[in-house]
């Protein structure tokens with residue numbers, strides 16, 4: 001079982017990374033092989049709009065730190081996509097990364113019932129955190145869930161609301177979300193004994 005985590009917050013110990021890492025830790029404890037990509041520490045650019053991935057190749061022709069990331073997403077069983085909400089959308093780091101996933105889409109995506117180059121059957125965990133209340137920024141998870149579904153992922157959402165930028169206040173408020181992250185990991189990657197129980201029931 002391979003898990004790739006795309007960490008889109010500039011803060012390694014902030015709310016978003018903490019929730020994503022809870023999933024990762026639980027997955028690792030269940031034997032998964034994990035690759036973490038902390039976008040803020042990587043050297044890459046957003047999509048240059050050359051459309052070579054629609055006419056010449058099936059991959060993005062830009063060669064930088066995202067090259068391996070995009071490849072790993074394709075070969076993973078589970079991908080964690082994590083970002084804070086910045087200015088009513090994902091972070092700049094995450095948006096530049098996400099634009100590069102344009103290479104996942106086939107040229108005839110508008111009419112093709114199988115629009116994605118990503119193999120079906122993968123799971124995506126979309127982690128979003130924001131300072132505002134639950135009824136704000138619903139469009140953010142709706143649009144990124146939409147694209148991940150189009151790529152063929154089965155999407156699980158962890159949406160942490162009312163998260164503050166003050167790290168000391170994050171500790172308690174974050175618990176329901178780190179718990180949810182661990183629960184989803186446990187559900188996706190049962191231990192041997194749990195597999196047996198599922199099989200028996």
Ligand SMILES: Cc1cc2nc3c(=O)[nH]c(=O)nc-3n(C[C@H](O)[C@H](O)[C@H](O)COP(=O)(O)O)c2cc1C
Pocket residue numbers: 009010011013014015016017084085086087088089129130131132133137163164165
């Ligand atoms: C530049 C910037 C823009 C932000 N914009 C929003 C916003 O539009 N809506 C919101 O609810 N929170 C906004 N926030 C707050 C963060 O989304 C929130 O505190 C988040 O949990 C921080 O995650 P982190 O700890 O991973 O950095 C913003 C924070 C920053 C730094």
